[in-house]
Structure formats: structure tokens, C-alpha cells
Amino acid sequence: MQITFLGTSSGVPTRSRNVSSVALRLPQRAEVWLFDCGEGTQHQFLKSDFKSSQIRRIFITHMHGDHIFGLMGLLASCGLAGNPQQRIDIYGPPQLNDYLQACRRYSQTRFSLPIKVHRVEPGKVFADEDFVVSCTQLEHRVPAFGYRVAERDRPGRFDVKRAQALGIPPGPIYGRLKQGEVVTLADGRRINGAELCGPPRPGRKLVYCTDTIFCQNAVDLADGADVLIHEATFSHQDAEMAYQRLHSTSTMAAQVALAAQVKQLIMTHFSPRYAPGNDIQLSDLLSEAQAIFPNTIMAHDFLTYAVPRQPEMALATSAGS
Structure with missing residues (x-):
């Protein structure tokens, strides 16, 4: 399991950060799963080593534009190169299918590959022999869901x-x-x-929570996860703004990680207000979070993080521009 951040800004893109999208590469099955698809996601694909033909599943958290405005363009482009491609399954809130149907109707777009949209509700949304994906509702201004990807436990090593x-x-x-x-x-x-055989080897667990203010559902979803990706739109010093807009501060993300006893917290979805030269900068958000949960890092576009099998160490690298 390898995570690559394709967009880490909230609301609008900046010169160095695109809006929300995270790619999960599953090398053992040559698949890529996307979590959110903000505007420009397919451009981020072009700057990475991903191929659109690898996309198998897309999980949408909520219907705000910085999380879905790239979806229609990406789907319209998929399959145009003439390469055979399996169906893409898309999971998201109830309005997602209506949104895609309206886009197709008014733009007279015909997808060149099969698309199936699944309406999610709290609980299990997908399962096969290798993975179980579940979701829960978070606390935001519109219905928003967090996702948990759990790799099934593997048999112990054969002697x-x-x-x-x-x-x-x-x-x-x-x-x-x-x-x-x-x-x-x-x-x-x-x-x-x-x-x-030795004892069973536990599967890895990845949790993706955005957009939300601190809530118990996020803690429960992230329980014992190897990696928690959590939004940190605001600094702790701007907590009042976070409460007004139902977004998280850096300290809220850290509190979720601490309460859920995760192994690694990766913060993302940063407000552009913390640009270099401003009174509060992103380095301040990182310090705030690490004071509560030391094992915290800050995502940037094209950060790649390999989720380790314990007791291996994770590897974080940078790629792209």
C-alpha cells in the first residue's frame, strides 16, 4: 500500500498545492484507488507516474467543489487512449450520481468505459478477498464521510x-x-x-478523514490505524474560524490521532492563508500537532508514503515537481 498526495490545499489551489485528492496504489493488483478528485487531478496524474487506466475505485467524501470538480473531467478522459479498462466504481454521498448525470447530460458527454456509482451509508461499502472498506459520517456543513481501508489479515509464515x-x-x-x-x-x-505456520500477520489499515471538525466518529473510524490522513485546515490560533466552518485545526487532527492510538498522522487540506511570509505558517501547524502527537508529518503535493508491514519502517519520499 502506497499513498501519494495529489492535492493538499483546501478550498482553492495555490502555486504549490492543488486541491484535494489522494491516490492509493495497490502494487499487488496493479490498481489505483482515489480518495476525492478536486479540480486538476488529471493534471496531477500527468505529473506523476500514475496512469488513468489503473484507476479502479474512487471514494468521494462530500460534494464540495474542491473535492469533486475534477471528477467529471477525469472520467471523461479515462479510456480515450483506446486502452482496455475495467469498470470504475465510484463511492460517495447520495447526490453524487445526480451530479454526474447532470454533468453528462448538459455537456453531452459519453463515458468510454463502464462507470458504476454506489451511494454510501455508514458501515461497509466494499469488500473482497484482500480488503474491506468502511465509512462513517463526519461533522461538516454538508454530509461528509470518512473512509477506512483495512487489509485483511494474512496467514502466518510457513515454516x-x-x-x-x-x-x-x-x-x-x-x-x-x-x-x-x-x-x-x-x-x-x-x-x-x-x-x-506462525501467528497471523495483521493487515494494514489506512483512514482518510476530511472535511470535518473534531468528532468521536473520526476517532472510532481511525481506531488503531497504521496511517491516519486527517484534514488540518486551520492553525490552533484560528480555532474560532474552524468551529464556524466545521473544519479541523492542527491540534484537532492530533487529538484524533492520539485518542485513536494510530501509528502515523499525516495532515493535509491546508488553508492558503498560511503561505510563506504570513504571521502564521504551515510549520507552526506542524509544531502545534507534534506537541500533542509527535508522530505527525505534513503532506505536500506528490508526497509518497509507503504504509509498512510491521515491524518494517515506512518510507516517505517526494516525487514530481
Whole structure:
């Protein structure tokens, strides 16, 4: 699981930050899942090493423009290159399908690949053999949802040397034993695969919360996550503005991370008011958050973060311009 931030500004783009979009790369299945799709997201794709043909799922948090104005353009472009592409599944608030249908009708746009829109409600929104995605409602001026991507636990590591010592012949039987099956050998011995495997390896958990003010639902959604991506639109010094607009401060994001006992907090969705040269700058927001939750970093466009399998260390890198 690898996260790349395609837009980290709130409300409007700036010279260095586009509006909201986060790409989750799943290398084991050659897929990209998007979380929000602000204006200019497909331009950010062109500056990265992503391909639109890799997009398989798009999760929209709410209907504000800085989170959806790039969606119609991206969908209209997908598939135009003539490359075969699977259906794109889109998940979001009840109004999302009406919005896309209106855009298609008034622009007379025909998508060149299958699109399916799913109306989300709190609870499980998607599941397969590898992942479970759930959502909960946050507190914002319009209905807004946070998403949790949970990788399913994997079987423990198979002890090949022990299997060989027991005289178990290699081959398809090893695959069955790795899954914990009880297998009868040719000599009549019954081997319990679970006894040849280590403890299950927990799957990784990623949570995406924006836009919202501090709320218990965000804490519950983020419980024990490996990575929490949380909006931090305002500085703690501008808390009154955050309450008025139902956005989070840097300290609210840190409080969610602390209460949920996450491993890593990545803040995003910053107000342009904290530009270099102003009285309060983004470095101040980072200091505010780290005073509460030290394991906090600040996203910027094209920051890439690899979610580790414990006890490996995560790797954060910069890419693009």
C-alpha cells in the first residue's frame, strides 16, 4: 500500500498545492484507488507516474467543489487512449450520481468505459478477498464521510524447514498447509498446517478523514490505524474560524490521532492563508500537532508514503515537481 498526495490545499489551489485528492496504489493488483478528485487531478496524474487506466475505485467524501470538480473531467478522459479498462466504481454521498448525470447530460458527454456509482451509508461499502472498506459520517456543513481501508489479515509464515524435516514432499501440498488445512500424507500421517505456520500477520489499515471538525466518529473510524490522513485546515490560533466552518485545526487532527492510538498522522487540506511570509505558517501547524502527537508529518503535493508491514519502517519520499 502506497499513498501519494495529489492535492493538499483546501478550498482553492495555490502555486504549490492543488486541491484535494489522494491516490492509493495497490502494487499487488496493479490498481489505483482515489480518495476525492478536486479540480486538476488529471493534471496531477500527468505529473506523476500514475496512469488513468489503473484507476479502479474512487471514494468521494462530500460534494464540495474542491473535492469533486475534477471528477467529471477525469472520467471523461479515462479510456480515450483506446486502452482496455475495467469498470470504475465510484463511492460517495447520495447526490453524487445526480451530479454526474447532470454533468453528462448538459455537456453531452459519453463515458468510454463502464462507470458504476454506489451511494454510501455508514458501515461497509466494499469488500473482497484482500480488503474491506468502511465509512462513517463526519461533522461538516454538508454530509461528509470518512473512509477506512483495512487489509485483511494474512496467514502466518510457513515454516518450510520444519515441513522438510517432517518429510513432507514439496509441491501443491505446501500451499494447502500454508492455508492452515489438515492434510493426509501418502503414508497416512495427518498434518495440521496451522502448526507449521506462525501467528497471523495483521493487515494494514489506512483512514482518510476530511472535511470535518473534531468528532468521536473520526476517532472510532481511525481506531488503531497504521496511517491516519486527517484534514488540518486551520492553525490552533484560528480555532474560532474552524468551529464556524466545521473544519479541523492542527491540534484537532492530533487529538484524533492520539485518542485513536494510530501509528502515523499525516495532515493535509491546508488553508492558503498560511503561505510563506504570513504571521502564521504551515510549520507552526506542524509544531502545534507534534506537541500533542509527535508522530505527525505534513503532506505536500506528490508526497509518497509507503504504509509498512510491521515491524518494517515506512518510507516517505517526494516525487514530481
